[in-house]
Amino acid sequence: MQGSNTDYLLAVENLTVSFDGFKAVSDLNLYVDEKDIRVIIGPNGAGKTTLLDLICGKTKASEGSIKFRNRELTKMSESQIVLAGVGRKFQTPSIYDDLTVFENLEISYPKGRTVFGALTFLRDRAVIDRVEEISEIIFLKDMLNKRGEYLSHGQKQWLEIGMLLIQDPDLLMLDEPVAGMSVSERLKTAELLNRITSDRSVIVIEHDMKFVEDIARTVTVLHQGKILSEGTMDHVKNDPKVIEVYLGH
Amino acid sequence: MPNGTTFLTRSGWLNLAILAIFLLVVLPLVVDPFRLNLVGKYLTYAFVALGLVMCWGYGGILSLGQGCFFGLGGYCMAMYLKLEASSIENTKIQSTPGIPDFMDWNQITALPAFWVPFKSFPLTIIAILILPTILAFVIGAAMFKRRVGGVYFAIITQAISSILTILIVGQQGYTGGVNGITDLRTLNGWDIRSDHAHTILYFVCVILLIACLLLAQYVTCSKLGRILVAMREKEDRVRFSGYSVANFKIFIFCLAAVFAAIGGAMFTLQVGFMSPTFVGIVPSIEMVIYAAVGGRFSLFGAIYGTLLVNFAKTSFSESFPELWLFGLGALFIGVVMLFPNGLAGIYRSTLDPYVKRLLGSTPRPKSADPSVSQPAE
Numbered sequence: 001m002q003g004s005n006t007d008y009l010l011a012v013e014n015l016t017v018s019f020d021g022f023k024a025v026s027d028l029n030l031y032v033d034e035k036d037i038r039v040i041i042g043p044n045g046a047g048k049t050t051l052l053d054l055i056c057g058k059t060k061a062s063e064g065s066i067k068f069r070n071r072e073l074t075k076m077s078e079s080q081i082v083l084a085g086v087g088r089k090f091q092t093p094s095i096y097d098d099l100t101v102f103e104n105l106e107i108s109y110p111k112g113r114t115v116f117g118a119l120t121f122l123r124d125r126a127v128i129d130r131v132e133e134i135s136e137i138i139f140l141k142d143m144l145n146k147r148g149e150y151l152s153h154g155q156k157q158w159l160e161i162g163m164l165l166i167q168d169p170d171l172l173m174l175d176e177p178v179a180g181m182s183v184s185e186r187l188k189t190a191e192l193l194n195r196i197t198s199d200r201s202v203i204v205i206e207h208d209m210k211f212v213e214d215i216a217r218t219v220t221v222l223h224q225g226k227i228l229s230e231g232t233m234d235h236v237k238n239d240p241k242v243i244e245v246y247l248g249h
Numbered sequence: 250m251p252n253g254t255t256f257l258t259r260s261g262w263l264n265l266a267i268l269a270i271f272l273l274v275v276l277p278l279v280v281d282p283f284r285l286n287l288v289g290k291y292l293t294y295a296f297v298a299l300g301l302v303m304c305w306g307y308g309g310i311l312s313l314g315q316g317c318f319f320g321l322g323g324y325c326m327a328m329y330l331k332l333e334a335s336s337i338e339n340t341k342i343q344s345t346p347g348i349p350d351f352m353d354w355n356q357i358t359a360l361p362a363f364w365v366p367f368k369s370f371p372l373t374i375i376a377i378l379i380l381p382t383i384l385a386f387v388i389g390a391a392m393f394k395r396r397v398g399g400v401y402f403a404i405i406t407q408a409i410s411s412i413l414t415i416l417i418v419g420q421q422g423y424t425g426g427v428n429g430i431t432d433l434r435t436l437n438g439w440d441i442r443s444d445h446a447h448t449i450l451y452f453v454c455v456i457l458l459i460a461c462l463l464l465a466q467y468v469t470c471s472k473l474g475r476i477l478v479a480m481r482e483k484e485d486r487v488r489f490s491g492y493s494v495a496n497f498k499i500f501i502f503c504l505a506a507v508f509a510a511i512g513g514a515m516f517t518l519q520v521g522f523m524s525p526t527f528v529g530i531v532p533s534i535e536m537v538i539y540a541a542v543g544g545r546f547s548l549f550g551a552i553y554g555t556l557l558v559n560f561a562k563t564s565f566s567e568s569f570p571e572l573w574l575f576g577l578g579a580l581f582i583g584v585v586m587l588f589p590n591g592l593a594g595i596y597r598s599t600l601d602p603y604v605k606r607l608l609g610s611t612p613r614p615k616s617a618d619p620s621v622s623q624p625a626e
Contacts, residue, residue, distance in 0.1 A: 056489060082491035094486040096479040103475050108490045112472050115500045121472035163490065 005070045009034045009201050010055070010171055015064035017054060024050040026225035028064070032171070037197050039204045039212045041236075042222035043246050048205045049091065051222070052173050055203075056088040057081045068171065079113075087169035091176050093156035097149035101140055101159060104148055105131045108163040130166060137196065138162035139188060154185035158192070165196060172196075173203045178211050190214040221246060256470055259608045260601065264549050265459075272455045282444040289451035289519045291559035292458055294319075296512025298540040298551035299458075299465050300505025305537070306545035307469055308501045309481030310398070314406030315509045315536050317413050318381040320528030322510025324417075324424075325380060327523035328364060329373040330433035330441075331425075350432070355422030364423075370437060377514045378507055385506035389499035396495075398484075407530055414529040429524025433517070441518060454515045458552070461508050465548050468504065477501060538581045544593025553592055 010032040017025045025047045032038050040048050053059040055066055057078040066073040073081050096104050109130065112121030135141045138158040143151065151159060157177055164172055177193070178186045186208070193202065193215050206212050212219065212233065219236045221228040223246070229239040236242055257265060276288055297315045305311045331349045340346045343353040348360050366372045388409065392402055417424045425431070433441070440446060468474055480487045480494055488494050517523045526532065535558075543554020558580070566573040588594055 058485070058489070077493070078488050079491050079493045082489060088489050090486070090489075094483045096482050096486070098478050098482060099475060104479075106472070107476060107479050107487070110491065113491050114493075115473065115496050118473035118476055118497070119468065119471050123472075160486075163486075167491065 006031065006067070008032060008067075009036070009069060010203075011065075011067045011070075012051075012055070013065050013067075015051075015054060015061055015066060017050060017059060017062045023225050025054065028225065028227060030220065030227065032201055032203060034201060035197070035199070036201045037193070037204070037215055037217045038202070038220060039206055039216040039218070040220045040222055041206065041209075041212060041246070042228070045224075046222040047225040048222055049175055050225075052088060052175055052203070052205065055081075055173065056086055082167065082169075083113075085170035086173065087164035087167050087171070088173045089157075089160050089164055089175055089177060091179070093153065093160050095148045095151075095156050095159050095163070098147065100145050100147055101135065101151070102131055102144040104159055105134055105162055105166050108166045110167050134162045134166045137165065138192065154181045154189075157181065158189070161192065161196075169200065171201050171203065175205045176207065177204065178206065178208055186211055257466060260604050261466075263604065263608065265462075268462075268549060268552065269455075269459060272458075273452065277448065277451070282447055285451050286444075286447040286519060287563065288556070289447070289454050290516060291556055292451075292454050292552070293512040293516040293519065294536055294539055294559065295458055295552045295555040296461055296515070297505075297509040297536045298543060298555045299461055299548055300508035301537060301540040302543075302545055302548050302551045303465055303469060303477070304501050304505040305540065306547075307474055307477040307481065308498060309477075310498055310502060311403045311537070312406045312502065312505070313403045313530070313533050313537060314408075314410035315505065316528050316530070316533035317406070317410035318385065318506040318509035319513040319516070319532070319536070320410075320413060320417075320523070320525070321381045321384065322377045322513030323517045323523040323527060324430065324513075325367065325373055325377045325510075326514040326517040327430035327433060328367040329370060330436060330517065331430050332360075332364065332368055333436070334432060334434045349425070349430070351425045351428070351430075352422055357422045361423055377510050381506040381510040382503045385503040386499060389502045390495075393495035393498040393502075407533065410528060410533050411530050414525045417525045417528065425524075427525060429522055429526075431522040431524075433521050436518065442521060447519065450515070450519050454519065457511060457515065461511065462548055462552070465504075465508070468501075469548065473497065473500075535577065538577060538584075540591075541581060542584050542591050544591030544596075546590060547593030550591055550593030550596075557592070 008031040010030070012028060012030040015025055015028045016023060028051070030051075040051065042048055050059060054061050055073065057073065057076060061074050064074075068084055068086060071084060073084070073086070076084065096107070099107070106123070106127060109127055111127070112118045131144070132141065135144055138161060140155060140159060140162065143155070148156070148159065161174065161177065178189050181189060190211060193204070204215065216233050218231065219233050220230045221236055221242050228245065229236050229242045272292070277285060280288065297319055301312070301315060335347060335349045337347045340348070340350065340353070343350065345353055345358045348357065352360070366376060388406070392398075392405060397405070418427045420426070435441060441450065469477075476487060476492065476497055480497060484494055513523075513527070516527065539555040539558050540551050541554070542558050543552065544550030558577070561580075562573060562577070565576055584591060590597070
């Protein structure tokens with residue numbers, strides 16, 4: 001099925017994926033504007049992470065189309081999708097324990113991504129400046145020489161967000177960025193997200209309602225692979241269907 | 250520094266100097282020519298171990314089939330030397346003079362087409378470098394593009410080295426079979442069997458080994474080396490950072506294969522024959538043990554590990570030949586359980602801090618410190 005062209009940054013249309021007959025995402029339509037902060041909530045098994053997997057190419061769709069700036073993503077490889085401008089953060093912090101914070105960020109720096117490019121990559125002033133700039137944003141400026149394994153859980157989450165920022169994606173997808181964080185870390189993360197979303201779109205999956213209220217512009221509620229409700233936080237909170245399946249519990 | 254990470258730190262240069270002096274000065278002075286030739290033979294395995302450090306230590310790709318590439322390099326060289334030894338005069342008693350003796354015994358009457366390129370020395374050198382690369386590329390592309398990794402990859406590489414052995418043994422008329430290619434005499438007219446030739450070949454071997462070590466050092470401290478480490482830890486994160494992970498794996502696997510083939514060619518030259526015993530599963534696993542004992546994250550460690558295990562093997566198997574394989578197995582288990590970072594790990598935790606203090610550089614973490622390395626102007 002060929003999706004239509006739109007003005008949206010991301011247009012997901014009729015997206016379906018089934019695993020052995022079980023439809024984790026079923027005939028889903030989702031549109032994300034430029035500079036939107038979209039939060040996806042929903043009970044466990046609603047298909048939230050699967051949706052992100054589909055967008056970033058980790059899982060292949062059974063049917064439907066995902067268009068990013070009107071380019072079809074479902075036919076691209078994972079690395080092509082990254083080059084197109086989509087960045088994805090995983091649920092558990094995925095950083096490189098044996099490398100320093102600096103090296104972690106440097107690997108995501110968008111240069112030298114081919115074998116030959118990596119062999120001849122130079123750590124020039126531009127790279128160092130950019131890494132330092134990002135490390136400041138993610139509160140890790142003093143830790144550049146620390147190895148990843150010595151970071152706290154919250155710091156690892158920030159580092160992975162930083163690794164995405166340095167790629168400068170147009171669409172950033174974050175899977176539960178504040179899971180396991182302390183209250184003060186959550187506040188800092190909300191502040192961080194609000195700052196970095198000024199010039200890009202973000203899709204966030206989150207369970208923490210307080211945090212969702214802090215950051216969301218639009219909220220999408222997923223249930224059994226389908227959209228249950230969509231709109232502002234207030235709209236969604238008062239939607240009887242949502243209260244029934246999710247918030248009420 | 251051009252790569253961001255220092256190519257060799259001060260203690261790295263010291264290690265290099267110690268290794269070079271040990272191999273190029275000390276050993277030739279204190280060891281008799283027979284033993285020196287033996288060391289030269291051991292060092293040919295160190296090429297394989299260097300490749301394994303890059304592939305397995307850095308990239309997390311365990312190949313149990315490096316003997317296959319070692320054998321390819323060795324056989325290419327052996328085929329060239331054999332053709333030179335099978336001149337018409339040398340083989341005039343055969344029913345078909347001018348072809349290798351084992352072909353004649355197997356009623357083959359003309360040189361097979363795939364042997365013809367090995368009449369030329371330049372083509373032989375090219376074959377030594379290219380054939381293993383092609384094989385490694387095909388294996389790598391078939392496996393890594395399909396995301397086969399870990400234990401499955403190890404088993405498949407092991408199967409491939411086993412297949413190659415069976416092929417060589419089975420095609421006796423074309424390959425010399427289980428005896429291998431023997432009775433190699435001269436290289437471009439130069440007798441390689443004399444003590445003098447052994448000594449010269451030893452030095453050639455050491456210099457090539459150090460060149461490979463420096464190349465491996467360059468690769469591992471470039472950004473590519475860090476990507477390998479990153480892939481080993483979080484392959485998905487690298488993939489979703491815009492890298493085609495398979496290409497990096499194929500590259501490092503091919504490079505390790507070329508190193509192994511150079512080692513194999515030097516083996517043939519120094520030992521004077523090549524046989525399927527150096528191709529199969531047992532030698533392939535032994536080579537992994539060399540890298541493990543030396544420390545699979547350390548290029549220098551790989552060389553010392555290879556030497557140490559082989560010295561032990563020679564002295565041990567002279568007195569208790571039947572016990573050696575058990576000893577080797579025990580050594581492997583012991584190293585993995587007690588010293589997972591091998592000799593290099595022991596060095597790093599005991600001597601290295603003192604060496605660094607002596608050299609006046611402050612101890613720093615294993616990974617490079619970006620604030621110390623200066624950007625290239």
